[in-house]
Amino acid sequence: MHSTLRRLLLTTAAVTLLATPQALAQQPFKAAFTATPEQPALGQSVALAATSTGGTNAAPITHTWDLDGDGEFDDAGGTTAKTRFDTGGAHVVRVRASQPWDGAIRTSVAEKTFVLNAPTPTPTATPETTPTATPETTPTPAPPANAPPVARFDRDCTRHGQMTLCGLGNAYQGTPKTISAAPSSDPDGQIVAYEWDLDGDGTFEQSTQATPTVTHTFAPKPRRTIAPIVREWTVSVRVTDDRGAQATQGFKITVKEPKCEQEVKLGAFTATGSCLRDFGDHHRSSEPVSLNGVAIEPQGGQWVSLSKDRIASKRAIVSMNAGGTFATIVNGEFAWTPSGGKLNGFKPDPDAKVNGLRVTGVSGTPALSGSQLRAKVFVALPAQFGGATSGSPVTLGGVAKAAGADDAFSFTVPSAALGPIGLDTLVVSYDGINLWEVNARVKLPAPASVDIEGGVGIRSNGTFAYGQAEAKWTNGGLALGGPVPVFLERIKFRIEVDPPESECVPMVGVKPVPWFDFLGPRPANLPKTVDFGHPTFAMCGEVAFTAGPSVGGSAAARVTAGLGWATYADRPWVLRTFGDLELVEVKVAEVDFAVHGDGYIRATGKFRWGVDGIASISGGLSLEMLKTKFNATARVDACIELVDWCAGARAIISSRGIAACLEIDLGFGDWTPGVGYYWGKGFPRGYFDGCDIGDYRVAISRPKAAAAQFTGEARSVDLGAGLPGTSLLIQGAGAPPKVTITGPGGKAISATPGAPKTLGDGFVLIEDARTNSTQVLIAKPAAGRWTITPQLGSAAITEVLAADGLAKPEVSVQVQRPGVLTYTVKPAAGQKVTIVERGGEAGGVVGVATGEHGVLRWMPAEGAGGKRQLVALVEQDGVLREELDLGAYQAPKAKRPGKVKGLKVGRGGARWKRLPGAAAYTVSATLPGGRTVVKHVARPRLAVRGAQRVSVQAVSPSGITGPRTTARRP
Numbered sequence: 001m002h003s004t005l006r007r008l009l010l011t012t013a014a015v016t017l018l019a020t021p022q023a024l025a026q027q028p029f030k031a032a033f034t035a036t037p038e039q040p041a042l043g044q045s046v047a048l049a050a051t052s053t054g055g056t057n058a059a060p061i062t063h064t065w066d067l068d069g070d071g072e073f074d075d076a077g078g079t080t081a082k083t084r085f086d087t088g089g090a091h092v093v094r095v096r097a098s099q100p101w102d103g104a105i106r107t108s109v110a111e112k113t114f115v116l117n118a119p120t121p122t123p124t125a126t127p128e129t130t131p132t133a134t135p136e137t138t139p140t141p142a143p144p145a146n147a148p149p150v151a152r153f154d155r156d157c158t159r160h161g162q163m164t165l166c167g168l169g170n171a172y173q174g175t176p177k178t179i180s181a182a183p184s185s186d187p188d189g190q191i192v193a194y195e196w197d198l199d200g201d202g203t204f205e206q207s208t209q210a211t212p213t214v215t216h217t218f219a220p221k222p223r224r225t226i227a228p229i230v231r232e233w234t235v236s237v238r239v240t241d242d243r244g245a246q247a248t249q250g251f252k253i254t255v256k257e258p259k260c261e262q263e264v265k266l267g268a269f270t271a272t273g274s275c276l277r278d279f280g281d282h283h284r285s286s287e288p289v290s291l292n293g294v295a296i297e298p299q300g301g302q303w304v305s306l307s308k309d310r311i312a313s314k315r316a317i318v319s320m321n322a323g324g325t326f327a328t329i330v331n332g333e334f335a336w337t338p339s340g341g342k343l344n345g346f347k348p349d350p351d352a353k354v355n356g357l358r359v360t361g362v363s364g365t366p367a368l369s370g371s372q373l374r375a376k377v378f379v380a381l382p383a384q385f386g387g388a389t390s391g392s393p394v395t396l397g398g399v400a401k402a403a404g405a406d407d408a409f410s411f412t413v414p415s416a417a418l419g420p421i422g423l424d425t426l427v428v429s430y431d432g433i434n435l436w437e438v439n440a441r442v443k444l445p446a447p448a449s450v451d452i453e454g455g456v457g458i459r460s461n462g463t464f465a466y467g468q469a470e471a472k473w474t475n476g477g478l479a480l481g482g483p484v485p486v487f488l489e490r491i492k493f494r495i496e497v498d499p500p501e502s503e504c505v506p507m508v509g510v511k512p513v514p515w516f517d518f519l520g521p522r523p524a525n526l527p528k529t530v531d532f533g534h535p536t537f538a539m540c541g542e543v544a545f546t547a548g549p550s551v552g553g554s555a556a557a558r559v560t561a562g563l564g565w566a567t568y569a570d571r572p573w574v575l576r577t578f579g580d581l582e583l584v585e586v587k588v589a590e591v592d593f594a595v596h597g598d599g600y601i602r603a604t605g606k607f608r609w610g611v612d613g614i615a616s617i618s619g620g621l622s623l624e625m626l627k628t629k630f631n632a633t634a635r636v637d638a639c640i641e642l643v644d645w646c647a648g649a650r651a652i653i654s655s656r657g658i659a660a661c662l663e664i665d666l667g668f669g670d671w672t673p674g675v676g677y678y679w680g681k682g683f684p685r686g687y688f689d690g691c692d693i694g695d696y697r698v699a700i701s702r703p704k705a706a707a708a709q710f711t712g713e714a715r716s717v718d719l720g721a722g723l724p725g726t727s728l729l730i731q732g733a734g735a736p737p738k739v740t741i742t743g744p745g746g747k748a749i750s751a752t753p754g755a756p757k758t759l760g761d762g763f764v765l766i767e768d769a770r771t772n773s774t775q776v777l778i779a780k781p782a783a784g785r786w787t788i789t790p791q792l793g794s795a796a797i798t799e800v801l802a803a804d805g806l807a808k809p810e811v812s813v814q815v816q817r818p819g820v821l822t823y824t825v826k827p828a829a830g831q832k833v834t835i836v837e838r839g840g841e842a843g844g845v846v847g848v849a850t851g852e853h854g855v856l857r858w859m860p861a862e863g864a865g866g867k868r869q870l871v872a873l874v875e876q877d878g879v880l881r882e883e884l885d886l887g888a889y890q891a892p893k894a895k896r897p898g899k900v901k902g903l904k905v906g907r908g909g910a911r912w913k914r915l916p917g918a919a920a921y922t923v924s925a926t927l928p929g930g931r932t933v934v935k936h937v938a939r940p941r942l943a944v945r946g947a948q949r950v951s952v953q954a955v956s957p958s959g960i961t962g963p964r965t966t967a968r969r970p
Contacts, residue, residue: 029054031063031097031108042116043086050079052097052108059100066094066111070234071169071252088116089247090150115150149191149241151249152183169251171218174258174279179235181249182212186241193240197250200233217280218255231255258284266291267308268341268368282307293372293397295319295326311336311343320375320396327354327396329375341368346375354379354394360932363393372398378931388924388934505566507532514604523885527867530839535566557603558582571842571863571894572596572958581605596958600843600861609658617658617675624836624843661691661881671724671805673777674881688727688777692806694830695877696729700788700800717802721783725805728776730788732795736767736774740791744784749776750791809833809882811849811872815889820857821870825849830877837861839868839891846870862958865893897954897962900940905969909943910950912965918954922961925950 032051040046050063064073067083069092075081085091094111157166171177181194195204196214199221208214221230236250258277263270273289286303289296296304297317304313318330329348337344346366352359357379366375376393501508510531515522546558558581566574574596581603594602601624608618661672674691689696699717719726730737741749751765751774752758758765762779772795790797810826811833825833833849835856842863847856849872860868868891872884900921902913910925923942925933926949933944942950948969954962 029097029099029101029106029108031095031110033095033110033112035093035112035114040085040114040116042088043084045082045084046114048081048083048093048095050095050097052095052110054099061097061099064096064098066092066096069093070250085114085116088148090115090152090249117145117147144188146189146241146243146245147187148245149186149189149239149247150184151181151237151239151247152185153237153249153251154180154182156180169253171253171255172258173219173255174217174277176215176217176280178213178215179237180213181237181239184212184237184239184247184249186239186245189242191239192242195238195240197234197236197238200235204236204238218253220255264306265308266306266311267338269308269311269338269343269373270371271306276306282310291373292368293321299331308338311338320373321398322354322394322396327359328352329359329377329396342366343373348377352377354396357381360389366397369397374398380932389927389932391931505535508534523869526869527839527888530866531864533568533571533864535568568959569961570896571960572956596842596863602838602843624838670808671779673725673727673805688775689803691881692724692808693727693803694806696727696801696803698799699728699802700797715788715797715800716785717788717800718785719781719783719802720804722807723781723783723805724807725777725779726781727803727805728778728788729801729803730774730776730797731799731801732772732774733798735772735795736769737797738767738791738794739774739797740789741776741778742787742789744782744786747782749778806876806881809872809874809884811835811874811884811886813870813872813886815870815887818860818889818892820855821846821889822853822855823849824853825851827852828876832875832878834873834875835886836871836873837868837889837891838871839863839866842868842891842894860891862894862956862960863891865891867891894958894960896960897956899963900952900954900965903950903952903965903967905947905950905967907969908945909941909947910952910967911941912952914940915954915962917956918962919957920955922953922955923950 030053032053034049034051036047036049037044048065050061052061052063054061063077063079065076065081066073067075067081071094073094073096075083083093091114092111093114094109096107096109098105098107153168155166155168157168168179179196184191184194191212192210194208194210194212194214196206196208196216197204198206198214198216198218206214206216221233232252232254234250235253236248238246238248240246258279260275260277261283262274262276263272264276264278264283269292271283271285271289271291273285274287276283276285276289283306284303285306286298286301288298289304289306291306291311295318296313297319298304298313299315299317302313302315304316305311312333312335314333316330316332316334317328318334319326319328321327329352331349331351334345334347336346343366346362348359348362354377359377360380361378363376363378366373368374374395374397376395378389378393380389510529513527513530515526568574574594596602602622604622608616661674671692673688673693675688700715717728728741730739738751743749749760749763749765750758751767756767756769764777766775767773768775788797788800806828809828809831811823813821813823813835815821821835823833823835835846835849837843837846837858837860839861842861844858844861846858849856867888869888870886872882872886873880874882874884897918898915900912900915902911904911910923912921920936920938921940923935923937925935925942925944925947927933927944927946928948933947935942936955949966950968951964951966953964956962
């Protein structure tokens, strides 16, 4: 049977507790017992015998006895029992009958009360004395002995059908309970005092004089060990009659938790919950509570305490509606003080968040607006934005609902920064699901320095999701500045934070330097690995831009491709593209194009260029742009399509034109004459131009050639000694001349009859009907006079041009230390030597060699420290003809800007000393109430009122940031 019902004190009338009352009505069941003797004396044995009725043979009755009146049937079992009473007063004896019936156990209880008088004291013997004769008198009878009082409780019983339930033994924590001992009596007088032991410690600590009732608010006793708190003990009353006799009686009380309420008024506030327990002067709940729309969830076995003067909890989660979801404001201890419709002491936790955005402070005091509590707080964007906060507070509270177009949960941030990207006038809106969306003016970093419209996404856990923007420019595009002209025509991107390797950011960390087969043999001094860095941000998307010097009225390079713009903490930013590149008239496919923040541009890709029906060049390309010039080298196949002849070649592409330096296996050795083309000028009369061929000079003028027609004289050309080769261009009248060329030693060169080209030992001869010319390449010609004799039937010779072959240039360097080298150059007329450095992620011009010997001093290009290749770019008469590998040196890592000095914070803002070499400054200012302002400024000052703490970092022209300097307002 349930323990609560077991403790109920029932009247002497039999009470049957059964789950099926209909069955009880059909089969009466009643507990009863007899006592012998019925009026026992003190110390006399009493025999008890159960006489319960209603049992059957199939379902016998069992009996248990309560012999000490404590309400527990644990003193004896069976149909008989014995007991005795050693003290006077009232003694209660009970029997409980139990019987299985209809699938349940029915019980019935009977009780008897025995009242015993205290023993009469034995008179004290009086010593015998000699009797003195006295007159006889009538004796006075002795007064009767005082009968002790009987202590009894009003059991507060009510009848429910066949059940009688008594509430004496139950009390609710925090609710006053009145206990009555009015049934107590005195057989020969009256009771004059009632004393109470309410805490069960055996001491009657409270007296109500002659009043038989006491009112007391019970609370459980605190635990002394790890055991549960005590909720049961014995409450006793001691009564005293008018002659001093006393009697006591007790019962076991159970202190239950307070009764539950669903709604409680706390002054102007209202708390609702599934169970708000009344503790008299306050309510408590260990279940979630709503306080005018504020959700309070007790944690870790704690509760929330609610009163009109104080609302508090040792540990709870407090959340408020924030645009369709609930924002966690407190996770731990809090204490608020209601005052009218305001809630004083409302303070968010340091890590409080509104849908993932950190709460930095509260504006004013939260107050009721209608039936809902509203709180205005400042929130900060993620750390990636510099911690900038909302310009005006965000209002929390109200009934949760998804944000829509008309009631979007939003706020504004005056300015922020996303790495090197500036953001102004940010409008931040929550989509009601899991994403903050930000619309802003996006300020692209240097060298772009331009504002465009863009957007940013922040997940509801506070992490950066994406950033995006798109813009188009006309009239030549947007100039990015820098030493190499770069103009943006269109850009569309999304921003990634701490991006992993991808097509957008192809290299992260230390990786092998890539080299492609189409670029030919790998240079011996090219570093094997390079530190590509770990980007902090990346803009990935699409871009269209032009770059490089103007050639024929157009930019040298035009790119329409995928975009990867990465920024780093220790080196210049890098703008990468991957797609197609148009390099003047050359189409480059599968290009990897990189623009570095310090102006260095590199690209690799596959290309094919040519003039239909005349010549074509195809292969792989490696491009470098340096200031107003660019050059590219490539491993290609060069084809003169007119005569269906191809040869392996090393292509040289520059701001002047393109030349394929032929590698002809005809005894030419290391002499590589070029098939050349100048941008915008069309294909030259001669195929062979550039590379190891000098400028053409007139060897036989038109007048001399015309005179020879009448005299029959042979045409002759004088060639110098030691030439690696020569090129002769013989112009004809109406057709390519058919000639025999004879050297000083008698060697003769002539065309194969009927063939447009002739390949011989150490020579190539091509008859070009397109230009009415015959072109001849001769390797290592003998010094002296060479004659050119027309064959029978040949077209008349109108002019002969000759170009001497150029010897291989010779350049060497010795690096003294990073930034200083010495050089030696073999002089040659019309030659210019420019020395450059190249690394996996950095490069630039070292200087121009102005003599046979000299010293060059330069500032190593900004980038990762490590091995860098030194290369000599050799130009001949203004045209690039050769790249020479000069070795390598160990370059230092990029130098960060220094620490800003002289920072002072005043009432109107902050000032600091200008840092030499800094292009801009990133400033973060903390304002009262938890606001933070982040700005990019070009000058060493920031105007902002009320700044309490300011941090400044210098930014280099290439986007590298320096250490942070912080100061507080005095």
